[in-house]
Amino acid sequence: MKKILLDENDIPKGWYNIQADFKTPLDPPLNPKTHEPVGPEDLKLIFPMGLIKQEVSQERYITIPEEIRDIYRIWRPTPLYRAERLEKALKTPAKIYFKWEGVSPPGSHKPNSAIAQVYYNMKEGISRIVTETGAGQWGSALAFSTQLFDIKCRVYMVKCSYEQKPYRRVLMENWGAEVYPSPTKLTNVGREISEKDPNTNGSLGIAISEAVEDAATHDDTNYALGSVLNHVVLHQTVIGQELKEQFKQIDEYPDYIIGCVGGGSNFSGAAFPFVRDKIIGEKPDLKVVSVEPLACPTLTKGEYRYDFGDSVGLTPLLKMYTLGHNFVPAAIHAGGLRYHGDSPLLSKLTKEGYMQAVAYYQNEVFEAAKLFAKTEGFVVAPESAHAVKATIDFALMCKNNNEAKTIVFANSGHGHFDLAAYDCYKNNQMKDYAHPEELITKALAELPTF
Ligand SMILES: *Cc1c(COP(=O)(O)O)cnc(C)c1O
Numbered sequence: 001m002k003k004i005l006l007d008e009n010d011i012p013k014g015w016y017n018i019q020a021d022f023k024t025p026l027d028p029p030l031n032p033k034t035h036e037p038v039g040p041e042d043l044k045l046i047f048p049m050g051l052i053k054q055e056v057s058q059e060r061y062i063t064i065p066e067e068i069r070d071i072y073r074i075w076r077p078t079p080l081y082r083a084e085r086l087e088k089a090l091k092t093p094a095k096i097y098f099k100w101e102g103v104s105p106p107g108s109h110k111p112n113s114a115i116a117q118v119y120y121n122m123k124e125g126i127s128r129i130v131t132e133t134g135a136g137q138w139g140s141a142l143a144f145s146t147q148l149f150d151i152k153c154r155v156y157m158v159k160c161s162y163e164q165k166p167y168r169r170v171l172m173e174n175w176g177a178e179v180y181p182s183p184t185k186l187t188n189v190g191r192e193i194s195e196k197d198p199n200t201n202g203s204l205g206i207a208i209s210e211a212v213e214d215a216a217t218h219d220d221t222n223y224a225l226g227s228v229l230n231h232v233v234l235h236q237t238v239i240g241q242e243l244k245e246q247f248k249q250i251d252e253y254p255d256y257i258i259g260c261v262g263g264g265s266n267f268s269g270a271a272f273p274f275v276r277d278k279i280i281g282e283k284p285d286l287k288v289v290s291v292e293p294l295a296c297p298t299l300t301k302g303e304y305r306y307d308f309g310d311s312v313g314l315t316p317l318l319k320m321y322t323l324g325h326n327f328v329p330a331a332i333h334a335g336g337l338r339y340h341g342d343s344p345l346l347s348k349l350t351k352e353g354y355m356q357a358v359a360y361y362q363n364e365v366f367e368a369a370k371l372f373a374k375t376e377g378f379v380v381a382p383e384s385a386h387a388v389k390a391t392i393d394f395a396l397m398c399k400n401n402n403e404a405k406t407i408v409f410a411n412s413g414h415g416h417f418d419l420a421a422y423d424c425y426k427n428n429q430m431k432d433y434a435h436p437e438e439l440i441t442k443a444l445a446e447l448p449t450f
Contacts, residue, residue: 004079
């Protein structure tokens, strides 16, 4: 069988909250100044209560409102594919599957959370949502979602991406969003930074600070974040629950689950329903593998400790794997994997050994993506290509060991807006970066201690 499809009625009715299955509770987010746990009041300025409650919920399943399921129907359930042509090309006895999130209108997993976030804001009377975007994946998912609910959207887009990647901007504008190159002259943070350095390229950290300031200073406006936070990961569990059902249909269960990790939302969403089986002792041998760039090796080289979510230090402190909030990764093409931290949920599970991580150079990642396009046809996002590379490596290991294992990877999105990166690879112009150890040590030394 080539692909395993579910019926629209099989779209999950609840999101799965892995906190309910933790043996010890998650360390709470802390106020950046007092270092005391943050309360709902601290977050109310920029998030709706519906999402704040989900952030700290200990309930195992949270009902998905019917209005959200109805929008999910546009592209969900997403297909699970068997990559037989890739298996043949590798001459591996392993079975390779992938769960394909590239079928959503913006082309990635991100609207699974964007739709939910916009819905809860709309319910609480918010009429405008602001956010930041790097490469434009999150911005386009939010623009798509706000438009469906008739809510205004403003996106602070990192200036160098705004200039280098016009098509994601056009996509956001086509969905009715206002898009500005950050730093802008529209916020205090933006004005200060532009005055100091008029030629700055901008950064995700600066764009976050601008969006947060905008939300905090307008009553009708909230902020939305595309990854890292518990409620974002929660929304993405529709992926893993469908995946589990699809495996059940073919009477299979994976030995390996693999996915790329930027802030951790797509992979956590795909993996957590399976990680549950590992936590409760039903599937002790399941391997759950995160893949990241060597240029931003958060899980493989970072430390598990409290750090800020942004570069300015305005956000709550989160306990997570981090390279330090002052960490500036090289300009690799997988823009979505260039974040200094990771989801606290995924970080804790990694620390406790339920999940593991590997890291790669970008040339080998694109080589894998090229083989994938040749055999399976899909041109994947540079982020997703990291998962392809690790999958190929595990499949080749199975070949060496002559083991017919079952491997599945989370294929988070298509690469149709990333063809310049493929061109760069084709022309041998792609540089490999591994972030130097001494810079990691330096950035970690600048973390808050208490
Ligand atoms: C944003 C993005 C990622 C990285 O974000 P996560 O929160 O780690 O999932 C991965 N793949 C694609 C296609 C993305 O757009």
